Amino acid sequence: MEHPKFIITNGGHLRLGMVTLHRDLLMAHEECRGGGFYDIDYVGNAVLLSGKSFDYGPPQWSGISVLLVPEAYRGMSIIYRDSRGDELNLTAEMTINYY
DSSP states (O other), rough: EEEEEEEETOOOOOOEEEEEEEEGGOTTOOOEEEEEEEEETTTTTEEESSOOOOTTTTOGGGGSSSSEOOOTTTEEEEEEEEEOOOEEEEEHHEEEEEE
């Protein structure tokens, strides 16, 4: 069954998609630096990330210097909420480049 999942690649790409497994979001020769689940808040204009990948664990934000985000999400806030409920506003805390 497919679910809205995201991963962070070793190259810093934020990749989202409806997949069965987080590894389905990886391309050849990429490694995963964690992942979780996502939701799009259209009213609040935000990408809401949460949880962790059962295969790769929680996203390792500290290992990424620049977060590469698809152009479709330009102008939206990107928020990650961990399992304790703590929030990290990635838009404010990280350097983001859009592609």
